[in-house]
Amino acid sequence: MKKLLVTGLGGFVGGRLLEEISRHGEWQLVAYRSHDLLQPDTLDLWLQAEVPDAVIHLAGQTFVPDSFRDPGQTLQVNLIGTLNLLQALKRCGFGGSFLYVSSGDVYGQVAEADLPIHESLPPRPRNPYAVSKVAAELLCLQWSYLEPWRIMVARPFNHIGPGQRADFVIPAVASQLVRIRRGQQAPRIEVGDVDVTRDFLDVRDVLSAYFHLLENGRNGETYNVCSGMEYRVRDLIEQMVELTNLDVELVQDPARIRPSEQRRVAGNSWKLQQQTGWTPGISITESLQSILSDWEARVVDE
Numbered sequence: 001m002k003k004l005l006v007t008g009l010g011g012f013v014g015g016r017l018l019e020e021i022s023r024h025g026e027w028q029l030v031a032y033r034s035h036d037l038l039q040p041d042t043l044d045l046w047l048q049a050e051v052p053d054a055v056i057h058l059a060g061q062t063f064v065p066d067s068f069r070d071p072g073q074t075l076q077v078n079l080i081g082t083l084n085l086l087q088a089l090k091r092c093g094f095g096g097s098f099l100y101v102s103s104g105d106v107y108g109q110v111a112e113a114d115l116p117i118h119e120s121l122p123p124r125p126r127n128p129y130a131v132s133k134v135a136a137e138l139l140c141l142q143w144s145y146l147e148p149w150r151i152m153v154a155r156p157f158n159h160i161g162p163g164q165r166a167d168f169v170i171p172a173v174a175s176q177l178v179r180i181r182r183g184q185q186a187p188r189i190e191v192g193d194v195d196v197t198r199d200f201l202d203v204r205d206v207l208s209a210y211f212h213l214l215e216n217g218r219n220g221e222t223y224n225v226c227s228g229m230e231y232r233v234r235d236l237i238e239q240m241v242e243l244t245n246l247d248v249e250l251v252q253d254p255a256r257i258r259p260s261e262q263r264r265v266a267g268n269s270w271k272l273q274q275q276t277g278w279t280p281g282i283s284i285t286e287s288l289q290s291i292l293s294d295w296e297a298r299v300v301d302e
Helices: 012-023 040-048 064-069 071-091 128-146 169-181 203-216 233-244 270-276 284-298
Strands: 002-007 027-029 054-057 097-101 150-156 188-191 222-225 249-252
Touching: 002 012, 012 027, 012 203, 040 071, 054 071, 054 203, 064 071, 064 128, 071 097, 071 128, 097 128, 097 203, 128 150, 150 203, 169 188, 169 233, 169 284, 188 233, 203 222, 203 270, 222 270, 233 284
Parallel strands: 002 027, 002 054, 054 097, 097 150, 150 222, 188 249
Antiparallel strands: none
């Protein structure tokens, strides 16, 4: 079996990867060891036991508000941390596939005339988090010219699925619906701005894309990881309400409204599909149902 090292296993996507890797029977995870991206010696210790055949670099500072509060730390973790990982891999004799997980947020504000978003659209980062991601992408690109590895960049758009925190709109609504069904909350859902559109992809399809990239992605290339579908948030909420057979009222909560200059988002994943053979396999209805089922297990009876 091929050995896979994954950073950031404690996050939403990393946690799901632990459950999904069994679907990709040719891969075995390198045993986890406590490490810090900003302390290279901890990375060397992790890589001492075994050299991986491939790496998925998920770890980083991902919370945009934190990036405004401390942009220096965000750049340190996301850029210098990536450099430290690359250098540690070189020291241990790595020669396989390296996938850097960036973000669709690097595109910044995109004119509707430029939708759906292609990889050829120049990044226009509008927050320190996105700046750090673009910088790390360029670092990986530079290494792809010099090292005999296969280094690729993934730009995932919004992803949803079981295990996601209620900080995000879809799981937040799911948790409220479960509480309403159990009589723990009045039949009203508090929402923010739900008349924007986003490109949502199930986290299991996201992980499938990453494995396809490890197998068939091309060195030095960047790939959008997205559904290619444009979903209005309000429509998804209404679909979730229908799935629960509840009669609820949507109430806009001023505290939940965040200024959104980007009213519409739709990505294009044709390059990923054409070069790796990946296609999304989970419908939006299946995703929403799995999120509701997940919250049924997570909400504690009161």
